Amino acid sequence: MKYGRIAAALSAALALPLTPHQPAHAEADLFFSYDRPATYGVRTERVSVPLRDGGHLACDLHRPDADGRFPVIVYDYNAYNQLEAQGRAAAYFVTRGYHAAVCNARGSGDSPGRLDPFSxxxxxxxxxxxxxxxxxxWSTGKIGQTGVSYGGHSSLLVAVNKPPHLAAIIPVDGISDWYENTIYRxxxxxxxxxxxxxxxxxGTLVTYAQHPLYDDFWRERSVKARWKDLDIPVLEIAGWYDRYRAAMVENFQARPGNVWLVAGPxxxxxxxxxHADPGNGAYLAWWDRWLAGRRDAPLPAAKVTSYEIRGPGAGAGWKQFSTWPPPGARRHRLGLSADGTLTSAPGAPAALHFTVNTDPAAAAPDERLTFQTRPYQQDLVLAGDITAKVRASFTAADGNIAIVAEDVAPDGTAARITQGWLKASHRFGHDRAVPVRPGKTYDLELRTWPTHYRLSAGHRLRVTVSSDDHPEIDSDAPAGQVHLRVGRGGTELRLTTWKDPR
Known part of the structure; x- marks a missing residue:
C-alpha cells in the first residue's frame, strides 16, 4: 500500500518545507524572528537502522556536506512513506548544521514488519x-525529534520512554491520549x-473495537498515562482550529515547567x-538552544504564545501569557432556560426533551435543543474550555450527549467554536461502563475543546445539545428520548473568559 497517498487522512499531507520569509510573529519576540544563514550543502544516503529484535528501519539520512560532528533531528517519524517530502522539509536545518533522519515506521514503506500505530x-x-x-x-550525541500529527504523537511517546540521548522535541498537533483524543471521544x-x-x-478496525474501555491497551499508547516522564524541553505547536488542541493544552498544563506552547490560527x-505562519525561526532557535548549545538562541518570551481567533478566518492576533488559561481568566456561568435562552438568570425549573438521532445524517429539529444568548454589547474573549454540567435522564439504558458551541453573527450565519461529548455510561470515567437506569436524572460533566476566541459585540453564543455530532462521534446511542433539566438548578455552562487588563 502506498501510505503517502493517504497520509492526508491524519496529517493533512502538510509535510512540505517551511518557507523562509519574514514571519507574522508574536509582537517583537526574538524567538520567532531568529535566523542565521545556511552554511552547508546537503548529501543524502539510504541507511538501514538495526533494531534490538533483529529488525530494521529504512531511513534517508540527510547530512551537511562537511566533515565533523553535528546534532541529529529525527524528522516526522510516521507510517506514511513520505521520505522524499520530509527530506525536503528537513533541508533547511541540514544546511544550518544538523543531520536529519527521515524514517519509515515498522510495517510501512521499506521498513519490514507489522504496522501497529503507537504501540x-x-x-x-x-x-x-x-x-x-x-x-x-558523525553525531554529537544530541538528538531531537519533531513531526506533525502521527509524527507529533511519536515525538511525545518516545520522550516519555526517556532514551538517554533525546535532548528536546517539537511535536506539532500531537496527542496526549490516543483513546480520548482520537478513537473514543x-x-x-x-x-x-x-x-x-x-x-x-x-487491523486496528478489529483491535480498537475490542477495547471500548480505557485499559492497558490504550495506556500503552498514551502520553497522559506517563506525564511524569515528559521531562525534557518540549515546544508544542498547536492550532486553535485543530482537533488535537485539547491534548496539546493538557500536555502543557501537566508539565508547565519544561513545556512551551505556541497555539496559532x-x-x-x-x-x-x-495564516500567521511563524516561519522557520522558532524551530531553528529551539534546536540551536537545546541541541547545538548556542546560548544566543532565545527561548520564547512567555510560556504560552497564543493567537486570539475570531470567526473562520484571521483573528485579533498574538498574545503572550505565563500560563493557560491566562492569568486573570474568570469562570462565567450561563444557565439553559425553557424559552431557549442562555442567560445568567435561567428562570424556573423545567424539563425539555429531544429524540435520539440514530442516523449519521444531520439531526432533525426534534433531535436537538438549541439555546442562545442575547447579542453581546461588547466583545467577549473565551480563553479556555467551556464546561457543561448537564442534568438529564434517558429512556434507554445508555445515551450520548453532544454539546456544540457556535458564534452567531447578526446576519444569522454561524461558525463553530468548540464541542464536547460524553457517553452516559462513562460518567465515572472511561475505564468502566456504569449502566444508566431509564428515567433517573444524572449529572453529567462535559469539557469542550479549549479555545482562544473573540466573540464580537453584536454576536450571540449558541449552544446545541443533542445525541450525535457525526462524523466527530458515531450516532450509536440507543433509540429513545433524552429529557434535559433546565432553569434554576438545571443544566448550565461554565465559560472561561478573559479580559485584557490594559
Missing amino acids: AQEQRDNYDLIEWLAAQP GGIYSARIRDWQRAVAP WQHGWPSGQ
Whole structure:
C-alpha cells in the first residue's frame, strides 16, 4: 500500500518545507524572528537502522556536506512513506548544521514488519533509532525529534520512554491520549477516524473495537498515562482550529515547567502556508538552544504564545501569557432556560426533551435543543474550555450527549467554536461502563475543546445539545428520548473568559 497517498487522512499531507520569509510573529519576540544563514550543502544516503529484535528501519539520512560532528533531528517519524517530502522539509536545518533522519515506521514503506500505530513495539523502535543515531561517529550525541500529527504523537511517546540521548522535541498537533483524543471521544467511537484506519492500519478496525474501555491497551499508547516522564524541553505547536488542541493544552498544563506552547490560527497540519505562519525561526532557535548549545538562541518570551481567533478566518492576533488559561481568566456561568435562552438568570425549573438521532445524517429539529444568548454589547474573549454540567435522564439504558458551541453573527450565519461529548455510561470515567437506569436524572460533566476566541459585540453564543455530532462521534446511542433539566438548578455552562487588563 502506498501510505503517502493517504497520509492526508491524519496529517493533512502538510509535510512540505517551511518557507523562509519574514514571519507574522508574536509582537517583537526574538524567538520567532531568529535566523542565521545556511552554511552547508546537503548529501543524502539510504541507511538501514538495526533494531534490538533483529529488525530494521529504512531511513534517508540527510547530512551537511562537511566533515565533523553535528546534532541529529529525527524528522516526522510516521507510517506514511513520505521520505522524499520530509527530506525536503528537513533541508533547511541540514544546511544550518544538523543531520536529519527521515524514517519509515515498522510495517510501512521499506521498513519490514507489522504496522501497529503507537504501540510499545513502535515506541521501542523509535528509542532504538535515537540511540543508534547518537552512537554514530558523525553525531554529537544530541538528538531531537519533531513531526506533525502521527509524527507529533511519536515525538511525545518516545520522550516519555526517556532514551538517554533525546535532548528536546517539537511535536506539532500531537496527542496526549490516543483513546480520548482520537478513537473514543467521550467514550464514543469517532466515525472520522475509520477512513484513516482502513487506509493506513486496517487491523486496528478489529483491535480498537475490542477495547471500548480505557485499559492497558490504550495506556500503552498514551502520553497522559506517563506525564511524569515528559521531562525534557518540549515546544508544542498547536492550532486553535485543530482537533488535537485539547491534548496539546493538557500536555502543557501537566508539565508547565519544561513545556512551551505556541497555539496559532491553524487547521490540522504544519503551520507552513497558513495564516500567521511563524516561519522557520522558532524551530531553528529551539534546536540551536537545546541541541547545538548556542546560548544566543532565545527561548520564547512567555510560556504560552497564543493567537486570539475570531470567526473562520484571521483573528485579533498574538498574545503572550505565563500560563493557560491566562492569568486573570474568570469562570462565567450561563444557565439553559425553557424559552431557549442562555442567560445568567435561567428562570424556573423545567424539563425539555429531544429524540435520539440514530442516523449519521444531520439531526432533525426534534433531535436537538438549541439555546442562545442575547447579542453581546461588547466583545467577549473565551480563553479556555467551556464546561457543561448537564442534568438529564434517558429512556434507554445508555445515551450520548453532544454539546456544540457556535458564534452567531447578526446576519444569522454561524461558525463553530468548540464541542464536547460524553457517553452516559462513562460518567465515572472511561475505564468502566456504569449502566444508566431509564428515567433517573444524572449529572453529567462535559469539557469542550479549549479555545482562544473573540466573540464580537453584536454576536450571540449558541449552544446545541443533542445525541450525535457525526462524523466527530458515531450516532450509536440507543433509540429513545433524552429529557434535559433546565432553569434554576438545571443544566448550565461554565465559560472561561478573559479580559485584557490594559
